[in-house]
Amino acid sequence: MAMQGIGKVRAHQTQNEGLVFEKSSPGKKAYKLPPLDVPAVDASSLLGEAHRETLAALPELSEIEIIRHFTRLSTWNYAIDLGMYPLGSCTMKYNPRVNEFVARIDGLADAHPYRPESLAQGILEVIDLLQRCLMEITGMDAITLQPAAGAHGEFTGILLVRAWHESQGNARKKVLIPDSAHGTNPATAAICGYAVENLKSNADGGIDLEALERQVDEETAALMLTNPSTIGVFESQIHRIADILHAKGALLYMDGANMNALVGKARPGDFGVDVMHLNLHKTFSTPHGGGGPGSGPVACKAFL
Amino acid sequence: MRYLPKSPAERDRMLADIGAASIDELFEVIPAEYRFTRDLDVPRQQAESEIISYFRAAGAKNATDYASFLGAGAYRHYRPVIIDSLVQRGEFLTSYTPYQAEITQGTLQAIFEFQTMIAELTGMDVANASMYDGSTGAAEAVLMAMRVTGRHKAVVAASVHPEHREVLHTYLKYREMPTALVGYETETGRVDLAALEAAVTEETAAVLVQSPNFFGVIEDIPAIAEMAHKKGALLIVSIAEAVSLGVVKPPVEADIVSMEAQSFGVALSYGGPFCGVIAAKEQFLRQMPGRLVGQTVDRDGNRGFVLTLSTREQHIRREKATSNICTNQALVALMATIFLTVYGKEGIRELAEHNLAKADYAARTLAAQPGAKLLFTGAPHFHEFVLRTEEAPAAWSKRLLDEKIVGGIELSRWYPELKNATLWCATEVVTREQIDAAAKVLAAAPVEA
Amino acid sequence: MRGFYGNVGMFIRALAYILANGPDGLRQTTEDAVLNANYIRRKLEDLYELPYKTASMHEVVFSDKRQAARGVKTGDIAKRLIDYGFHPYTVSFPLIVHGAMMIEPTESESLEELDLFIDAMRAIAREVEESPELVKSAPHSTRVSRLDEVAAARKPVLRWRG
Ligand SMILES: Cc1ncc(COP(=O)(O)O)c(C=O)c1O
Numbered sequence: 001m002a003m004q005g006i007g008k009v010r011a012h013q014t015q016n017e018g019l020v021f022e023k024s025s026p027g028k029k030a031y032k033l034p035p036l037d038v039p040a041v042d043a044s045s046l047l048g049e050a051h052r053e054t055l056a057a058l059p060e061l062s063e064i065e066i067i068r069h070f071t072r073l074s075t076w077n078y079a080i081d082l083g084m085y086p087l088g089s090c091t092m093k094y095n096p097r098v099n100e101f102v103a104r105i106d107g108l109a110d111a112h113p114y115r116p117e118s119l120a121q122g123i124l125e126v127i128d129l130l131q132r133c134l135m136e137i138t139g140m141d142a143i144t145l146q147p148a149a150g151a152h153g154e155f156t157g158i159l160l161v162r163a164w165h166e167s168q169g170n171a172r173k174k175v176l177i178p179d180s181a182h183g184t185n186p187a188t189a190a191i192c193g194y195a196v197e198n199l200k201s202n203a204d205g206g207i208d209l210e211a212l213e214r215q216v217d218e219e220t221a222a223l224m225l226t227n228p229s230t231i232g233v234f235e236s237q238i239h240r241i242a243d244i245l246h247a248k249g250a251l252l253y254m255d256g257a258n259m260n261a262l263v264g265k266a267r268p269g270d271f272g273v274d275v276m277h278l279n280l281h282k283t284f285s286t287p288h289g290g291g292g293p294g295s296g297p298v299a300c301k302a303f304l
Numbered sequence: 305m306r307y308l309p310k311s312p313a314e315r316d317r318m319l320a321d322i323g324a325a326s327i328d329e330l331f332e333v334i335p336a337e338y339r340f341t342r343d344l345d346v347p348r349q350q351a352e353s354e355i356i357s358y359f360r361a362a363g364a365k366n367a368t369d370y371a372s373f374l375g376a377g378a379y380r381h382y383r384p385v386i387i388d389s390l391v392q393r394g395e396f397l398t399s400y401t402p403y404q405a406e407i408t409q410g411t412l413q414a415i416f417e418f419q420t421m422i423a424e425l426t427g428m429d430v431a432n433a434s435m436y437d438g439s440t441g442a443a444e445a446v447l448m449a450m451r452v453t454g455r456h457k458a459v460v461a462a463s464v465h466p467e468h469r470e471v472l473h474t475y476l477k478y479r480e481m482p483t484a485l486v487g488y489e490t491e492t493g494r495v496d497l498a499a500l501e502a503a504v505t506e507e508t509a510a511v512l513v514q515s516p517n518f519f520g521v522i523e524d525i526p527a528i529a530e531m532a533h534k535k536g537a538l539l540i541v542s543i544a545e546a547v548s549l550g551v552v553k554p555p556v557e558a559d560i561v562s563m564e565a566q567s568f569g570v571a572l573s574y575g576g577p578f579c580g581v582i583a584a585k586e587q588f589l590r591q592m593p594g595r596l597v598g599q600t601v602d603r604d605g606n607r608g609f610v611l612t613l614s615t616r617e618q619h620i621r622r623e624k625a626t627s628n629i630c631t632n633q634a635l636v637a638l639m640a641t642i643f644l645t646v647y648g649k650e651g652i653r654e655l656a657e658h659n660l661a662k663a664d665y666a667a668r669t670l671a672a673q674p675g676a677k678l679l680f681t682g683a684p685h686f687h688e689f690v691l692r693t694e695e696a697p698a699a700w701s702k703r704l705l706d707e708k709i710v711g712g713i714e715l716s717r718w719y720p721e722l723k724n725a726t727l728w729c730a731t732e733v734v735t736r737e738q739i740d741a742a743a744k745v746l747a748a749a750p751v752e753a
Numbered sequence: 754m755r756g757f758y759g760n761v762g763m764f765i766r767a768l769a770y771i772l773a774n775g776p777d778g779l780r781q782t783t784e785d786a787v788l789n790a791n792y793i794r795r796k797l798e799d800l801y802e803l804p805y806k807t808a809s810m811h812e813v814v815f816s817d818k819r820q821a822a823r824g825v826k827t828g829d830i831a832k833r834l835i836d837y838g839f840h841p842y843t844v845s846f847p848l849i850v851h852g853a854m855m856i857e858p859t860e861s862e863s864l865e866e867l868d869l870f871i872d873a874m875r876a877i878a879r880e881v882e883e884s885p886e887l888v889k890s891a892p893h894s895t896r897v898s899r900l901d902e903v904a905a906a907r908k909p910v911l912r913w914r915g
Contacts, residue, residue, distance in 0.1 A: 020417050020645055021913050031384070031651040033658055037736040038665035043551045043657050046664065047684045050522040052553045052653075056424040057915060060648040067386060070642060073410035074395035076896060078840045081394030084866050086793075088812045088843035088855025093786075094307050095398050096773060098352050099766035103573070104388065105356075107363025108765060112374045113575030113757040114713050116705065122365030123574050123761065130768040133346045137779070146759040148436035148576070149631035151618070162478065180847040187618035187628035191447075193478030196623040201849050205805040230847035230855070231805050232790065232812035234333045260859065261787060261811035264344050264780035265331055271338040280760075281631065284767035289391075289635025290411035291401035291595065292434065293577035295763035305778035308785055309863035315785070318792045318864065327784045330791055333808045349775025358772065359765065377756060400840075406895040407835055420912040430911045439756035467756045575757025589909065600905035608897035612905040619846075 017072040024059035030066055077290070089182065089230060091260045091282035099285065134278060138256070139269025140299035150257060153277030153296025154188040154224070160275055161222045161251050162192055164304050168249070172221040176212070176250075180205060180231065185224045185255060194221055205231040207241055216248045222275075226255040227268070234261070242272025251275065259283040268299075275300040305349070371738040372710040373666070375688050375729025376518070377438065377465050377544045378575060379567045381655075382733055384646045387569045387639050396638060401595075401631070405610045411634065412609035415597040418581075418641040425644075425652075426543070426561040427554030428583035433595040434637040435629065438564025439468040441580030442512060442542045443475035444593045444627055445562040448582070449510035449538040450481060451591045451626065452559075458483045458510050459503045459537070461495040463517035465544055466718035472512070481509075493521040493680025493690065501531050508537040515541055515555060516548050519680050519727065520663075520688025529557035538588075546640075547731075548686040550656025560584045569643030570636055579636035590616060593627030656686075658732040663687035666730040666739045673747040679725060688729045690715065690722070695749040697726050703745050711742060785860035786811040789867060793856055796871045800878040804850050811859075817852035820881045825888050827852045830877055832899070833891035837873035 044051040061069070078085070085092035103109065111123050131143050147153040158175065165172045175189035178199045186196045197215060202208035206229060216223075223245055228234045235241060242252050254268050254276035260283045262268070268276050280286045281294035288294075315327070324330055331339065350358070372380060391397065395410060402408030402415075415433045422431035435441035446458050458476070460469060460483050469485075476483060484503045487496045495513055504511060511532040515523035525541060532539040541555035543563040555561055566578040584592060590613065598612035618625040647655055667689040671678045675694030693700065697714045704711040712726030719725075730739065774782060787810050794803070794813040801815035817827040831841030831854075843855035858867060880888050892898050 017413075019413070019420075019913050021420065021915065024648070026649075028648075029651065030646045030648065031655075033651075033654055033732065036658060036661055038661050038739070041657070041661045041664050043660055046660060047522065047551060047553075049524075050553050050684050052549070052551050055649050055653055056421070056549065056554075058421060058424065058644055058647070058649040058652060060650065061645060063386065063646070066642065066645050067390065069645070070390045070396075070414070070638075071393065073413055074390075074393045076407070076409035076413075077395040077399045077411055078404070078407035078835075079395045080398035080861070083838060083840070084858065084862050084870050085398075085400065085840040086842045086856045086858050086870065087400055087840060088814065088857040089846065090400055090843065091811075091857060091859055092398075092400060092840075093859040094861040096307060096770060098355055098773065099769045100392055100397070102356060102359035102769050103762045103765045104571075105359050105363040107366035107368040108359065109571040109573055109762070110368065110380070111366050111574040112372055112380065112572050112710070113378050114374050114376055115370075115372070115710055116701075118705075119367045119370065119710070120574070122362035125365070126359070126362050126768055127758070127761070127764055129347075130764050130771070133768070133771050136345050139340075144759075145764055148440070148633075148760050149629070151628040151630045152436060152440070155628060159474065159477070180849045182846070183618035183620070183622045183625070184628045184630050186623035187621070187625040190623035190625075191475075191479075191628055193480075204807045205849060206807070228810040228812075231807075231814045231850065232809045232855075232857075233805065233807045234810055236333055236335055238338070239335065258811060261783060263783045264340065264776065265783050266334045266338050266340050270340070271335075279631075280763050280767040285770040286763045286766040287397045287635070288400045288631075290396055290399050290408070290414075290638065291634030292632040293436075293634075293636055293760050293763060294631040295760040295767070305774060305781050307773065308778075308781060308860055309866075310785060314864045315788060318788055322788075322791050322795045324791070327788060330784075330787050330808070330810075333810070343776035344779060346776055346779070347772055349778050350772045352773070355769050355772050359769070403844075404831070404835065404841055405900045406832070406892050406898055407840065409896060416911075416913070423912045430909075437756050465756070471756065571762070574761040576760040577762050578756075589911075596909070596911055598905040599910040600901045602897035602901070603899045604897075606897050608900045610900045610902050610905050612902065612909060612911075615906075 020059045020069055023065060024061055026060055028060045028062050030061055030063040089257055093285055095285055095287040134297055135299060137263055138299045139267030141302040143297055143299040145297045147296040147298060149294035150277055150279045150296045151184040151188060153298045154184055156298045157253055157275045157277055158188055158192040160300060160304055165221055173219040175221050176215055176223040178207060180229055181224060181226060205233060206235055209237060209240055212244050216244055216250055218248060220248060220250040222251040222253045224253045224255060226258060228258045228261045238271045257282060275304055370708045370710050373712050373728045374710055376713050376727055378572055379545055379731055380572060380733055381547060381567050381731050383569045387642045390642055391635055391638055402611060409608060412597050414638055414641055416609050418637045419597060421644045422581050422583050425549045426563060426583045427556035428561050429586035430589055431581055431583035432592055433597055434633040435580030435582055435594055436633060437578040437580040438544055439471040441562040441582050442468050443472045445540045445560045445582055446472060446510050446512060448560060448591050448593060449540060452588050453509045453538060455507050455509035456481050457507045458512060459486060459508050461486050461513040463488045463495055463519060464512060464514040464542060465518050492682035493519040494523055494683050497527060504531055504535045504537055506535055508535055510538045510540050512540045514544060516545055516686040519690050520685045521680050522552055522684045525555045526557050545686060547656050547659060550652040551660060552686060565640040568640035570639050577633055577636050579633045579640055591626060594629050594632060655732060659687040662730040662732060662734050663689060669739050669743045670746060673743055675749060676746055687731055688727060690725050690727055692725045696724060700746055704742060707741060707745055709742050782860045789858040789862055792867060793858055793871060797874055800875060812855060812857035814850055815854040816850050817854060821852055823881050823885045825881045825885050827854045829889045833877050833888045834873060835892040836894045839870055839873060
């Protein structure tokens with residue numbers, strides 16, 4: 001290999017580590033329950049037919065073996081903590097450790113979602129402050145934090161679009177999606193009951209205004225636009241795009257996956273976007289965790 | 305800014321190399337009228353110590369030292385310490401979806417282990433790598449059944465978690481998929497089998513039930529399966545309390561299982577992140593939503609793992625995908641995997657038996673108080689039960705809160721017919737002392753004038 | 754949309770991030786993200802094809818056009834990056850760029866790290882000319898290499914069986 005000393009980290013690649021099941025042997029334990037302070041029950045007589053007779057084949061190991069197992073597995077992963085992770089569209093930025101620390105603070109981490117609101121004031125304040133910050137950053141008027149990821153946010157946003165059109169008397173039939181879009185965009189439009197119509201990009205990889213003008217009609221519910229686009233370019237004609245859509249009563253949805261290029265420099269709410277989602281796991285540094293969890297807040301204009 | 309690894313001189317050097325006079329030049333592509341020139345109106349930059357103080361104060365306002373009998377789809381179980389120490393390893397925490405298999409074998413193998421454990425526990429053949437949560441998992445399971453059967457109707461038990469039913473409603477809204485709601489038997493709290501039989505037709509794609517159901521009652525899965533299968537419909541069993549599988553027979557008669565795995569070592573965190581997962585019979589594999597990890601070999605014949613069957617997914621199939629899901633709940637699934645490894649085969653049973661015992665004692669003790677009575681006693685429960693009181697729950701709840709106890713949740717908010725009925729949950733972390741204290745408060749109802 | 758309030762644990766983290774940055778930090782973050790992407794673009798555009806010349810913001814998309822002429826595809830270059838100690842860029846997305854190489858450095862990379870990455874990309878471009886097979890058979894430094902995805906999908910093994 002002609003690597004001439006270039007490159008850096010090397011993971012712990014040579015360690016062999018079988019599956020956790022292969023390391024198991026009966027009778028090993030990594031847990032200890034406190035003594036029962038109530039009378040023991042006979043599960044099989046309490047549950048009758050519903051009692052589980054055969055146990056699931058879960059592994060049986062001691063604590064040190066579990067620590068080693070998962071630590072060894074971890075060494076087979078690349079990670080932001082090891083080095084640059086230039087995975088486009090995913091915004092693999094530093095995941096600050098204080099985030100992990102505060103998310104585990106007593107009272108926040110152990111709050112039950114159905115606890116009385118009087119006992120949840122702290123978390124509600126956190127939610128409120130985050131909402132206000134995100135509305136300011138996006139320049140939008142309202143926000144919901146409920147969606148669990150970007151794609152889930154798209155789903156929420158397009159349902160919102162649909163509900164609005166319905167309130168105007170016609171749900172409309174199609175959603176325009178540029179050929180440069182992420183796969184979740186068309187998949188989302190489809191699950192919202194819309195036909196997906198492809199919009200061909202122009203020679204610069206951006207929205208072709210003429211094609212847009214041709215394709216937008218009274219049955220167009222929205223355009224799902226990523227801005228900056230998936231080639232990392234700002235749609236400088238964004239105001240024209242919004243105008244063309246709005247003239248036909250269609251809405252502009254923005255996939256906010258690339259918001260890391262805009263925070264503090266430009267606001268979607270100012271350039272004509274009606275509804276958008278953010279990815280807290282991209283722009284706002286929450287860890288990707290090997291594929292999740294994420295969070296995909298949806299922000300929109302007041303009329304929605 | 306302490307997260308940014310650049311000195312002013314380095315920034316200048318980079319700009320010079322790029323050939324830009326200033327950073328603003330790089331933003332000139334944004335039309336001037338849309339350039340944001342003022343400061344964002346967000347709190348000023350804070351020191352780490354200030355951030356911690358802020359969140360500590362918020363946590364303290366939430367009150368931490370209350371005993372709690374809340375369940376209803378979010379369960380308090382003890383979380384072994386090693387879960388957080390392992391999932392905070394940067395290699396797990398700060399890694400992306402394992403698309404590049406060579407440098408994500410750790411995540412891939414751990415997911416493969418998760419899939420195996422979930423399949424083992426649920427009695428299904430295969431399980432996926434996770435869904436957002438139990439509610440979206442159940443909705444996606446119904447859509448999956450629709451694809452498998454080519455049918456367009458769903459029958460849903462009223463004893464399925466009401467919020468899960470709402471999510472299902474949202475997911476199905478534009479699918480032209482009518483759902484029929486089937487009530488519950490008042491003696492047992494189980495789905496009304498006669499009504500279910502009448503509701504399932506040749507057009508039914510799926511029957512969705514939850515077990516243990518929202519009232520904590522274990523459904524008669526074999527009987528329900530027979531009714532569904534007789535008409536060619538699939539049976540989907542939703543499991544909101546995963547720990548129940550330590551003592552409760554898995555729903556092997558089901559075709560699809562949608563489970564919320566939060567109970568496996570995942571903090572309550574005011575309702576999320578949790579961890580949904582879909583498991584199913586092998587023959588339905590190609591209609592599964594979400595990521596799947598499969599075993600394979602590399603070019604030297606070594607065992608390794610990859611994401612597989614991705615032709616079902618949005619990045620390949622776009623609008624024809626089985627789901628739009630991309631990011632899932634991977635790190636939370638890892639928590640569950642570690643939890644299940646800690647408890648293991650025997651431990652998960654012992655843990656479930658402790659839950660059973662606590663709830664049995666709590667149910668008997670609370671029901672023994674004057675004016676209190678258990679509902680749905682005609683069928684077995686896991687660790688939740690419904691208590692009806694003569695006194696309005698709002699009244700005794702307040703007295704309980706004064707004693708720093710959060711009692712059961714009122715059911716009338718979802719089931720208006722269940723007046724003065726509350727759903728209680730007692731997991732292994734609830735103590736006898738707390739149960740006795742709650743009973744004492746219930747007993748202390750003011751005498752009516 | 755889903756049960757309860759959403760992934761609340763993520764809200765806490767995101768707010769902590771916003772507080773750590775403040776308005777000035779958030780702006781500087783965006784500027785650095787854009788600066789880094791443009792720096793990479795500048796340092797690699799002589800060796801890798803830029804299908805769209807429009808100004809880049811936070812990410813830059815090259816294509817494998819020149820390397821493909823030597824039989825080396827974006828996926829191969831990505832795998833070779835692993836040998837140099839980097840995670841690959843996004844491969845084959847967006848679909849409008851044939852053989853896309855989508856690079857998003859984010860603001861979190863120091864100049865030193867960026868230069869190492871650039872050196873690696875340049876070294877690989879050289880390898881493509883001199884010894885394409887080396888790149889096409891990468892990675893060479895990992896525990897497993899080039900896993901058989903076709904076999905995995907043809908006969909799926911999705912769980913362990915004792
Ligand atoms: C442009 C774009 N849109 C949407 C998504 C989907 O977001 P998520 O994975 O959070 O569901 C992604 C994620 O990779 C993306 O890059």
